[in-house]
Amino acid sequence: MQIMNHVSGQPVGLAVGDELVKPGIPAHKMVYVGPIGPRGEDVVDPAKGQPAHFVHLDLILDHDRLLVGQRGTKDWEAVRDIQARAWEVVRRQVVNRTLDQNCEHIVSYIRQGKAESPQLRLGVGVGLALLFLFTLGRA
Secondary structure, eight states: OOEEEETTSOEEEOOTTOEEEEOSSSOEEEEEOOSOSTTSOOEEEOOBTSBOEEEOGGGSTTGGGOEEOSOOOOOHHHHHHHHHHHHHHHHHTOBBOTTSSOHHHHHHHHHHSSOOOHHHHHHHHHHHHHHHHHHHHHO
16 A cells, blocks of 8 residues: 655555645645556546546655645545446546646536535636726726
8 A cells, every 4th residue: 555645744555536736735635545547547637637547656756745634535436437437537628727627627527516616716716806906096
């Protein structure tokens, strides 16, 4: 079992559906799906501007710096659903687009079946607030 650090600093064993976070601004998100890729790849990486694809965790640049964010599951039915959605996303070649379906959307969909992006919601909110302040200042 692969052990990684959780965002809280605690070591955890990886579970299918674990969100993997590459720190940065903004953080990049991937999802651990178990060794299901065509060559045993165990992570879906929706790299910016590229279609989501399977990769081996150990071959990710700076994989030792990745953190585990939201936790996955050990429930067999949930594991099966996560892995099916991972294959669907890779087969459909879903592309990570900054303002449309970013890495958070893709990872959230694989993990939960629902595409969400708190980063994008925050960015849009800040953008609208700045636009409002700019418009107010010009009036």
